Amino acid sequence: ETGVTQTPRHLVMGMTNKKSLKCEQHLGHNAMYWYKQSAKKPLELMFVYSLEERVENNSVPSRFSPECPNSSHLFLHLHTLQPEDSALYLCASSQVELAGRDTQYFGPGTRLTVL
Amino acid sequence: AQSVAQPEDQVNVAEGNPLTVKCTYSVSGNPYLFWYVQYPNRGLQFLLKYITGDNLVKGSYGFEAEFNKSQTSFHLKKPSALVSDSALYFCAVRALGGATNKLIFGTGTLLAVQP
Numbered sequence: 001e002t003g004v005t006q007t008p009r010h011l012v013m014g015m016t017n018k019k020s021l022k023c024e025q026h027l028g029h030n031a032m033y034w035y036k037q038s039a040k041k042p043l044e045l046m047f048v049y050s051l052e053e054r055v056e057n058n059s060v061p062s063r064f065s066p067e068c069p070n071s072s073h074l075f076l077h078l079h080t081l082q083p084e085d086s087a088l089y090l091c092a093s094s095q096v097e098l099a100g101r102d103t104q105y106f107g108p109g110t111r112l113t114v115l
Numbered sequence: 116a117q118s119v120a121q122p123e124d125q126v127n128v129a130e131g132n133p134l135t136v137k138c139t140y141s142v143s144g145n146p147y148l149f150w151y152v153q154y155p156n157r158g159l160q161f162l163l164k165y166i167t168g169d170n171l172v173k174g175s176y177g178f179e180a181e182f183n184k185s186q187t188s189f190h191l192k193k194p195s196a197l198v199s200d201s202a203l204y205f206c207a208v209r210a211l212g213g214a215t216n217k218l219i220f221g222t223g224t225l226l227a228v229q230p
Contacts, residue, residue: 004158043159043205043220056217090158100147100209101166104218106158 023091
């Protein structure tokens with residue numbers, strides 16, 4: 001609906017599984033973001049890619065591994081997660097031109113449950 | 116430290132009445148401010164932003180927000196609420212500096228419009 005799609009929409013995994021979240025933006029943007037949304041907490045920025053280069057990693061545990069193969073696609077690889085990692089994972093994209101003026105557009109999110 | 120606060124966890128309003136969702140911020144320098152809305156099981160949708168210029172910003176779905184520099188506020192308003200406006204509303208401020216000029220989000224305000 002906003003030009004940013006995410007798959008899967010729902011994911012249930014055990015702590016020993018390996019899975020990946022996928023994000024695709026159809027807006028021609030040059031930056032992509034991963035956020036974590038947990039109940040009663042502000043959105044937490046996890047990773048930022050600008051021009052396919054990772055420019056920010058906000059002290060995210062190594063069990064989360066991002067990948068940005070091109071400007072339209074962003075992945076979040078998951079392995080050996082913990083139950084507290086259960087959350088809504090949101091992808092966003094923006095066109096970074098004039099500093100700070102860009103608007104981020106979000107996908108619908110992946111609801112992750114870790115058992 | 117740069118931050119944004121949404122002092123109300125929930126706002127209740129009757130359909131047809133005006134609504135206000137409050138947001139205050141703390142940044143060094145000029146703020147860039149944003150409002151997003153999140154419907155159940157959906158991602159965040161961009162409503163409006165203030166970058167510079169007119170203090171009254173008009174956005175999607177009849178919403179508007181007023182930037183007040185002296186009170187460091189950016190309250191979201193709508194003259195006549197609809198039941199379909201019921202959702203979670205997030206205020207965000209752009210923190211300039213660093214590699215990405217990240218967005219800092221508030222904790223969200225749940226708007227409930229009663230018929």
